[in-house]
Amino acid sequence: KQEVTQIPAALSVPEGENLVLNCSFTDSAIYNLQWFRQDPGKGLTSLLLIQSSQREQTSGRLNASLDKSSGRSTLYIAASQPGDSATYLCAARENTGFQKLVFGTGTRLLVSP
Amino acid sequence: ETGVTQSPTHLIKTRGQQVTLRCSSQSGHNTVSWYQQALGQGPQFIFQYYREEENGRGNFPPRFSGLQFPNYSSELNVNALELDDSALYLCASSASERVYNEQFFGPGTRLTVL
Numbered sequence: 001k002q003e004v005t006q007i008p009a010a011l012s013v014p015e016g017e018n019l020v021l022n023c024s025f026t027d028s029a030i031y032n033l034q035w036f037r038q039d040p041g042k043g044l045t046s047l048l049l050i051q052s053s054q055r056e057q058t059s060g061r062l063n064a065s066l067d068k069s070s071g072r073s074t075l076y077i078a079a080s081q082p083g084d085s086a087t088y089l090c091a092a093r094e095n096t097g098f099q100k101l102v103f104g105t106g107t108r109l110l111v112s113p
Numbered sequence: 114e115t116g117v118t119q120s121p122t123h124l125i126k127t128r129g130q131q132v133t134l135r136c137s138s139q140s141g142h143n144t145v146s147w148y149q150q151a152l153g154q155g156p157q158f159i160f161q162y163y164r165e166e167e168n169g170r171g172n173f174p175p176r177f178s179g180l181q182f183p184n185y186s187s188e189l190n191v192n193a194l195e196l197d198d199s200a201l202y203l204c205a206s207s208a209s210e211r212v213y214n215e216q217f218f219g220p221g222t223r224l225t226v227l
Contacts, residue, residue: 042220043119046217100158103156
């Protein structure tokens with residue numbers, strides 16, 4: 001059974017700092033891994049998707065890496081801004097016939113001005 | 114391109130009642146998945162519909178059921194509501210024929226069971 005863990009559960013940083021969010025998964029047989037952002041009480045916004053054959057993906061100030069052999073993914077946020085404050089969730093898609101995502105519990109990020 | 118929409122936004126029900134939540138998938142998407150997110154937790158997979166058939170289910174009892182329509186919109190039905198069913202219900206759509214199958218989520222429906 002796939003289990004996804006995110007560390008830390010919460011993070012508070014001053015504006016401008018570079019930061020790393022961690023995601024680990026127990027079963028390396030994943031189809032892809034997706035990072036999401038969730039604002040309080042809202043739905044999920046897809047940030048980056050990494051296929052199992054890829055090592056990393058970049059979008060603007062965000063960079064996500066994937067190491068299947070160690071069961072880890074990291075989300076790197078450069079030059080953090082107060083608008084980055086949100087909960088960040090990673091989700092591993094199981095390598096089955098349907099598109100089930102297994103989510104971690106998220107990292108709650110607060111960026112102070 | 115219209116994104117994923119869900120209705121209603123909020124809903125309050127009492128224990129034992131039945132509820133129907135609705136989801137319109139993003140244009141061009143033929144697969145819809147439903148997730149339950151309890152407060153402070155990550156979303157949990159309920160089930161998925163592809164071309165009007167359920168093709169995958171998570172660890173949820175049969176009182177959670179769904180439908181997908183020819184236009185790929187979907188409904189989630191929950192019977193005999195329990196207090197623990199209080200959660201944010203999220204719908205996600207994707208295009209199965211595309212290589213990446215990236216899932217796009219709607220804003221969710223907040224269900225409160227009293």
